[in-house]
Amino acid sequence: MQHTYNNNSIDAFKSAVDKSKRIVGFTGAGISTESGIPDYRSKGGIWDKFQPVYFEEFISDENKRLLYWQRKQELWKDLSNASPNKGHMFFKNLYDEGKLAGLITQNIDGLHEKSGLAEELMVKLHGTNLEVTCIDCGFTVPSEEVFEGLDLEQGVPICQKCKGLLKPNTISFGQQLRGEDLERADSLSISCDLMIVVGSTLIVQPASSFPSIAKENGALLAIITLSETPLDCDADFVFHLKIEEFLHLIYPGPPALV
Ligand SMILES: [Zn+2]
Known part of the structure; x- marks a missing residue:
């Protein structure tokens, strides 16, 4: 070869x-x-700026959940502009x-x-960042519906069907x-x-x-x-x-x- x-x-x-x-x-x-999608693992990339949040932490820790959404919000700006x-x-x-x-x-x-x-x-x-899904009931919506106008100072978004936790439909650290x-x-x-x-x-x-x-x-x-x-x-x-x-x-x- x-x-x-x-x-x-x-x-x-x-x-x-x-x-x-x-x-x-x-x-x-x-x-x-x-x-123009950044290499998240490179120096100065998004993982340098935000600590990774493990799936278990997302479920159990409100502060980690907010941190996770802040990172995803930043990432969404890059993704929505990319072709x-x-x-x-x-x-x-x-x-x-x-x-x-x-x-x-x-x-x-x-x-x-x-x-x-x-x-x-x-x-x-x-998984994909184009969708957000409820980890309790599985209700799924296009990401732009969640990210447009999202104000994390009001708290992280929750499911309109069951009030469960919403999460971008990607596999997190610690998730199979x-x-x-x-x-x-x-x-x-x-x-x-x-x-x-x-x-x-x-x-x-x-x-x-x-x-x-x-x-x-x-x-x-x-x-x-x-x-x-x-x-x-x-x-x-x-x-x-x-x-x-x-x-x-x-x-x-x-x-x-x-
Ligand atoms: Zn739900």
Whole structure:
């Protein structure tokens, strides 16, 4: 396996995409950085500014609950202004061509949804910030209905149906991934003929096991991410590039006017 790209590997990747009938995407934070979504774990990122709040603390501690909502309110400003980039559109185009069997994402930013990808194709391992849900009765509303005009000095929002606790529909620290999502991701990984990983370091488990499952079940594996990953050795194609740089290589546009 070669870890650098050249014309041959670019042509081979394009040919693999052409031949594939059941492509599954797997995306992480790196696909969204070019949409202006901050990398929350980097220095100066949102985790530096706010301590993470564990799910148990959210339930039991009023102050932690407020802290959690303050962070989500700040995050919402970034998310509501962000638009899908060429990386998200790459998967949307595969979907339009009838080649995309599914998309597994670690992202909660909603940009795949905004690109027009069908809901039923997506497995959102860490949930989504586009919805707010009641952790008591399950009543769910679009996030903008909660965040627009939200004044946390009046207290955190509560469910209009049952007065239970509302929470953005994401998986918090200390919360298990949903079994149903893991099963769907597993079955997509087993049945795909090409898995394309974009912008994930493939370190966080169990999410990162899916590319391995795809490979073990006979799929080709492509990894397009800036840094090295533990699965680079097993992959058929590895491109250490930002997604937009990569797409420019495989689908070069006309030269820019000067
Ligand atoms: Zn409720």
